[in-house]
Amino acid sequence: MPTDSLYSIFYLAIIIISTCQGSRHHLKMTTSQHHPATEVEYGHQDVFDNSLWSPKRPSNDEHSHPMSGHDSVLPRFAEPVNNVTVVAGRDATLHCVVDNLQKFKVAWVRVDTHSILTIHNKVITRNYRIGLAQADGRNWDLKISNVAETDRGFYMCQINTDPMRYQEAYVEVVVPPDIIDSESSTDTVVREGSNVSLTCAASGHPQPHILWRREDGASIAKGKVKANSFDGEVLGLARVSRLHIGAYLCIASNGVPPSVSKRIVLNVQFAPVLWIPNQLEGTVVGQQVSLVCQIEAFPTPIVYWTTESGEIIIDNSRFTMTVRLENEYKMTMTLIIRNLSAEYFGGYRCIVRNSLGETDGMIRLYEVPAVPRSSVDMEPPYDTEMEDSQSDNLLLKVRERNKHLSAGNGQEAGSVSGHIKTAIDSTRTGLSVSVGQSSSHPAPSDKSSNNGSASFYSPGIVGLLFPFAIHRLPVVVVIVVLHCTLHIPA
Structure with missing residues (x-):
């Protein structure tokens, strides 16, 4: 082969090698600035356009990198991507609206795990619960089905412009409260005078608040404090008594319905007491x-x-x-x-x-002896009883008659009147009066024979007492007995 041809081939090889090395250096610099996202959850790495990802912390601005005069012809976000709060087990949708997309592409990225979820209208992640609800060139909606707590975090909607444009939103996953039975008290039996602690543990997001109440609505005695309810995971009761016996409810709530409760029965043992x-x-x-x-x-x-x-x-x-x-x-x-x-x-x-x-x-x-019916139970032969005022008038007449009959023995006459009044008052109030032996015949009126007592037996006084005797027979009997007693010889 001619020498000129060999030199030409040699120089051409040098140029090719230099070009390849420059390309490798350029690729190395590019990859050092834009790290490819990896599917952390499922342990694999996806191949994608490096311009879709930036490790810098996203901002809330629509354009992270302004592009001077060319901004009007490049894609832009028509509205912000809003945060979403969803109850675990339901579906969540993130809306990303892009105007003037042209030939550029839209991608969804999980920020905290650097995972690529979708690129344009293709789903990259292997998480079967994640997909595109809409991808029509303007609306790019990411849908997460049957949301779990692991889905909580930041999500980014990107446009592969140079520099990249993006917006991010936070998915908050709330979980209704749930009682953790393995960490909570069960029905408890203690001796009277013991100390007892009832525990109630609950899970959920946000962290649930625990409230204790009695099922019957009665107040709870906690030491010297009595209240209808107490807060906290532990309800401590000191020196319990029989008044603490009953069912207690621990109620867990965190603002996410429904609230849940656990019923714990506290029984206090004590020896029998009888009344x-x-x-x-x-x-x-x-x-x-x-x-x-x-x-x-x-x-x-x-x-x-x-x-x-x-x-x-x-x-x-x-x-x-x-x-x-x-x-x-x-x-x-x-x-x-x-x-x-x-x-x-x-x-x-x-x-x-x-x-x-x-x-x-x-x-x-x-x-109790049975009381036989007698004539006392029958209707009286008169219409009405004598009024108390009539009894008082009779007493006054008896006193006047007593004074007249025994003018020389005023002291004895007054004593007789007193006995009569006592008998009448006792009869009025229903008190029992004990009397001595009475004589069926009047004593003679000789002063020597009756020790100077005034004679109380005369036709005049009998006539005076006759109307009273009809209505007040017990009073009359007592008066007669007193009269006879006073005239019994000593």
Whole structure:
């Protein structure tokens, strides 16, 4: 081969090698400035136009890199890409509207993972829940189906201009609250006087707020403080008593409906306590009577009745036993005895027993004599009773008559009037008056025989007392007895 031809080939090879090295250097510089995004979630790398990605933190401006006088002919965003808040499990759509796109392309990028999701009308990511809801040259909508908490973050809509244009939006994924059973208390049983802590853990986004209430609406006693509700994951109760027995609700809410709650039952154990409203019960033969005992105990006790001799009473035609529950720890036990006869009068014992102790109480049943009907129960032969004013007028007349009959013995006469007034007042108020032995015949009026007492027996006073006797027979009887007593010889 001629020497000139060899030199020409040699120089041509040098030029080609230099050109290749320059191209490699240019490619290296370009890749150092624009790092390709990688599909972090699925562990692979996509090949795409490097001009679609910039590692710089996006701004809120429509144009990150102004392009002087050529701006009017280049693509631009017609409206901002708005943030989206979506409940987990639902779908979310990000709207990106571009005017005057021309030959340029639009892409969606996950900012925090540097993942390319779509390029123009093609879906790049392998996440089957992500796709394009619309891609018509102007509207480029990214749709995320069945949104999960892992989808929370920034998303960028890019246009591959030089320099790149982009807008970003944040997808907020909220999660309704949920009670974490494994970290929460279950139904709890403690002894009276113990300390107890009820715990309620909940998940959700934002972090749920925990509120404690009683199911029955009663206030919660927490130490010396009483309130209808308390906040916090832990409800601490010191020295619990039977008043703390009941169901407690922990309610979790974070503004994302629905709120959820967990029911926790707190039971406080204590030995039985018994009260008897009436320890003595009286009734007549042939009637029915109910004997009642009131009980407080937890756990639920065994209850039964016995006779005074210790014989256990069972239900039959004569006896019926009932137990009525008032709440978790209060009850009322009743023994009904029908058609009473003489052999059933006596003592009856109510007995209460649970795992922490036993107690009992005695009720004594006694006979009340039946009152026969008599003439007293019949209608009186007169229309109305004498008024109290008439009794007072009669007393005044008796005093005047007493003064007249015993002018020389004024002191004794006044004493008699006092006894009479006491008898009348006692009769008015229903008090019982004890009297001595009375004589059926009047004593003689001789002063020596009656120790100077004034004579109270005369036709005049009897005539005066006769109208009063019809209406106030008990008063008259008492007056006569006093009169006779005063005239008994010493």
